[in-house]
Amino acid sequence: MVSLTSTVPVLDDDPYSPEILADPYPFFDRLRAAGPAVWLNAHGVHAFGRDAEVRAILEDHRTFISGAGVGIVNIHHHPPLRRPGILEVDPPIHTRMRAAMDAVIAPRRLRPRRKDFATCAKEVIDEVLATDDGRFDAARLAEKYVLRVFGDAVGIPRAGREENLLAQGAANFSTFGPQNEIARRWIAEAEGTYDWVLENCAREALDQAGMGAQIWEFADSGVIDADEATLLVRALLSAGLDTTIFAITNTLRALSLHRDQYARIHVEPRTVRYAIDEAFRFDSPFQSFYRTTSRDTVIGGVELPADTKVLVFPGSANRDASRWGRDAHVYDANRDASGHLTFGMGIHQCVGQPISRMEMDALLSAFVTRIARIEPTAAAEPLVHTTLRSYASVPLRAIPA
Numbered sequence: 469m470v471s472l473t474s475t476v477p478v479l480d481d482d483p484y485s486p487e488i489l490a491d492p493y494p495f496f497d498r499l500r501a502a503g504p505a506v507w508l509n510a511h512g513v514h515a516f517g518r519d520a521e522v523r524a525i526l527e528d529h530r531t532f533i534s535g536a537g538v539g540i541v542n543i544h545h546h547p548p549l550r551r552p553g554i555l556e557v558d559p560p561i562h563t564r565m566r567a568a569m570d571a572v573i574a575p576r577r578l579r580p581r582r583k584d585f586a587t588c589a590k591e592v593i594d595e596v597l598a599t600d601d602g603r604f605d606a607a608r609l610a611e612k613y614v615l616r617v618f619g620d621a622v623g624i625p626r627a628g629r630e631e632n633l634l635a636q637g638a639a640n641f642s643t644f645g646p647q648n649e650i651a652r653r654w655i656a657e658a659e660g661t662y663d664w665v666l667e668n669c670a671r672e673a674l675d676q677a678g679m680g681a682q683i684w685e686f687a688d689s690g691v692i693d694a695d696e697a698t699l700l701v702r703a704l705l706s707a708g709l710d711t712t713i714f715a716i717t718n719t720l721r722a723l724s725l726h727r728d729q730y731a732r733i734h735v736e737p738r739t740v741r742y743a744i745d746e747a748f749r750f751d752s753p754f755q756s757f758y759r760t761t762s763r764d765t766v767i768g769g770v771e772l773p774a775d776t777k778v779l780v781f782p783g784s785a786n787r788d789a790s791r792w793g794r795d796a797h798v799y800d801a802n803r804d805a806s807g808h809l810t811f812g813m814g815i816h817q818c819v820g821q822p823i824s825r826m827e828m829d830a831l832l833s834a835f836v837t838r839i840a841r842i843e844p845t846a847a848a849e850p851l852v853h854t855t856l857r858s859y860a861s862v863p864l865r866a867i868p869a
């Protein structure tokens with residue numbers, strides 16, 4: 469039985485303010501403590517920060533749709549300039565786009581790429597060890613590695629990746645939250661990159677052995693149309709780079725702060741996958757997004773009419789003590805972190821998860837094997853973004869085995 473509350477708890481915090489974005493966890497504590505559903509005055513929206521409600525919303529794609537946009541703007545009323553991609557369509561369109569993506573990113577198709585990932589991992593670690601006293605920035609290492617392995621896996625040309633893809637990804641994710649100064653800054657930085665991405669996603673620009681070309685095969689066989697193929701190749705690039713770069717950066721930062729845990733993983737490198745999963749839970753690279761009600765409904769004790777935006781915070785749900793225990797705020801690589809909401813849940817759950825995990829596993833397995841210890845040489849600098857969470861810089865020193 470759901471007991472309805474006539475008044476919903478209200479918070480005046482602005483989750484998109486620079487202070488909260490730099491360290492959102494105290495706000496997330498207030499959000500979860502206030503109730504299962506909370507009205508955020510700053511943006512006039514119901515927000516959900518507890519595991520149970522975030523999970524329930526994401527699992528019910530019929531009531532909580534993505535087709536009105538997964539950002540703050542209802543695209544049914546304010547149509548976007550660009551045609552929505554896989555993330556912002558509902559079945560049946562979603563079903564056929566997803567089928568093409570699932571087939572291209574199937575673990576069986578990915579496995580042969582593992583060797584290239586391992587070779588690249590070795591190269592970037594060699595570069596770290598060749599530097600002055602083993603000093604390196606985890607954020608730069610993650611960028612270099614992912615731009616190389618993921619760009620090659622998609623099959624886009626190498627020249628221009630660094631200048632265009634990072635800014636493009638960050639700008640894309642900046643459209644989810646309100647268009648405040650922070651979002652506008654990321655979008656301004658990406659000026660000009662959109663054309664590069666479009667040109668380099670075109671069928672003739674793609675390497676025939678890459679995932680981009682494989683998506684086009686689904687257009688040839690009629691599963692999707694040509695426009696949908698273009699959108700899917702673009703989605704690979706806009707959704708798959710920053711997220712994985714940030715996940716690697718966040719994992720290395722967490723491990724650098726827990727020398728004992730790193731030491732254990734160094735001795736037993738196969739356990740690195742638990743450290744990665746715990747880092748996903750602990751510091752989710754993708755912190756928040758929206759759904760829209762398709763009908764009148766009740767969630768977290770609050771009645772919502774149809775066509776209402778709801779804001780979910782997987783980054784907060786992952787720290788919910790009722791799901792993760794009283795030490796939810798502690799990074800513990802020994803924890804079974806499976807079941808976190810970092811990749812979402814339900815029909816839109818991240819389709820790129822297998823490749824992200826494979827990239828991270830190849831890099832971090834090689835890293836923990838060759839490097840006995842990592843230590844911070846200065847404080848990490850938060851990367852302030854309205855939807856993504858990571859660090860602009862994580863200065864570390866690596867001590868080889």
Ligand code: HEM
Nearest residue numbers: 554555704707708711712715810811812816818819820824
């Ligand atoms: C650690 C890295 C990643 C994280 C944290 C992440 C997170 C997410 C989340 C939370 C969603 C669901 C959003 C929603 O429900 O509205 C999602 C969907 C998606 N992700 Fe990822 N992602 C990552 C890596 C990737 C990669 C590498 C790719 C591309 C190969 C990718 C492509 C996509 C696509 C296309 C969707 C939409 C799926 C759909 O709507 O069916 N992601 N991702």
